Amino acid sequence: MDSEITLQIMLIKPTPKVVFGLQKGSGSNYETIQKQMATSNDLSFTFSVKVKGDKSIDAFPKFAGSFVQGPADSKFVYIDIGKTAGQFDTIWSRRLKVPLSGISWKDIDALSGNSILQAIVPGTGKDGGPNCATVKPFTGWHLKQV
Known part of the structure; x- marks a missing residue:
């Protein structure tokens, strides 16, 4: 089965005056898209990933595409923050x-056709700066009607 699904990351209460963006590509060959300056609002990033595999054989689907990072058994998506997202007037x-x-x-x-999978993640870390590294706590992906 090869198909595409739509995912959305909701960043809740991100650190104000910092740019956040979705990383497309990997290694040194990437760009940051959907860049948004955090204000007092939550931020959302919507994108598609390819689903591969056979559910009669594979316990879990396999993901691919320009937003998907990491080894086969632990795929993830990056949100670039501050300088990593192209904002050079920040310490982050x-x-x-x-x-x-x-x-x-x-x-x-x-x-x-009218639903997506959404992950809701905290935008600010314990240090008061932008949340970083592997998101914790992570409540997973949930079905959302659009």
């Missing part, structure tokens, strides 16, 4: 890793 230079783990075949089968 971070990336937030949002895991794709936990998305099941059942989740994918539940999607329809």
